[in-house]
Amino acid sequence: MESTAKKEHVAALLKKGVLVSPDFVEQADASIKPGEDLLILDSEANKLLSKKEKNVNWREIEKIRVMYEKGKASLPSIEDIAPVSDENKLKDTQIIASYKTAPQKIDISHFVGYFNTRYRLIEGLLRGRPELQNLLSVIRLKNRAVPSNASIIGIVNEKRETKNKNFIVTLEDSTGQQKVVINKNRADLYNEARELVTDEVVGVSGSYRQGVMFANSIVFPDIPLLELKKSPKEEYLAGMSDLHFGSKQFMPDEFNRFLSWVNLEAGNRKQKEIAEKLKYILIAGDIVDGIGVYNNQYSELSIHDLKEQYDACAKALSEIPEHISIVISPGNHDAVRMPEPQPPLDNKFTQKLVKLKNVLLVSNPAMVKIGAKEGFSGFNCLLYHGYSFDYYVANVDAIRLKGGYERADLIMKFLLKRRHLAPSHTSTLINPSPDHDALFIEPVPDFFITGHIHRTSVSNYKSTTLINGSCWQSMTSFQERLGHNPQPARLPLINLKTRDANIINFGK
């Protein structure tokens, strides 16, 4: 473009309130017309506009970019993700989803693709649900001239409480935004609306009149109620997390008691019977304490070298009999990048762990299948460390007021109901794949194993068993500041034939 024309074009954009970056000016194209909600034009935005990308939520993109930039200091590199299918050395465990990385520059189109994919996946679960009668797009709803009953699906753009204590929720789909009123006198509905968080995707059915929708029901993607799967063979699964090797607060005596038990050298008769039948140990992250994870952590470490922390962990895990399969996914203290999905712990720090014959390293999150036998399809196990949990404890009253960090069960149920491990974009750091959402919960897990909040919890939601895997670290100053109340040195165990739960306490 000629420089005068370029200047005029930029001036016109500025007049509309659109900020223009220097790299956009370089490539400015007068044929490009930004949407009404665009705030900043730069070369990345330019690319999308020139591709005529539809349904770009610019405000969301800016929000995520700011969040991503803030976290940049802790990112070793920007990576792509791809499913792992060929790295399983365990015969009795099948990888359904695990994500490894390859270096690739992330640009704005990855985020756009990611948000569109995420929306499409959840919308796909909601579409066709019998509760959503007369399902319309927002624009078609708005075209209704007479009051009518209808349903819409949308992403929660905003939620606010009115002076009269009703909720007004703004739902958005690719065709527009619609305000939905939730009346405080509808107790069940009101409680569900209290739990709604920004960015989650839900369906609403109700009556539409004069531009407003009055909700009769909120429909969550949720997991279906399936028959409780039981193995034909009596075997046990243990859910663990948060070993924190290398921390001064790591509990060696308690962990050694666990190792003695697993080698049938300790415990009462019943406990030894369980140890004999223990077949799987699934560990959901924070294998070591790491280095520099929080301010002043260094003075709270007993091992000050990351590789030595993993060596100590590998040495301890090598004492677990080889017939027991161990699946390990990383957490926020581990030696991999923070944005999720975090890749498997296979790097220069973890080589001794990699060499253990009965250890399978998977990403966070990951889905593995265990216990399959002739005539039995096995159990789907979802491992997720739980970095997003902090956000929901702080922002969802239905969790915060019922115990917060002490209610791992409520947090996990909340996420299963939304079929997503981080339904609010800001609840975790995401490494976006343009055509895949690793945090979308599919297939429905039989076991959902988490950690991070250092609680011991076993509960059921529909046909899924929810486990938070305790920890092997007493309270650190960091946890004290976060308001955690750890329950260390306990091991949740599930009998796969009966689905009964046991918790063994290896504390003093």
Ligand SMILES: [Fe+2]
């Ligand atoms: Fe932890």
Ligand SMILES: [Fe+2]
């Ligand atoms: Fe953690």
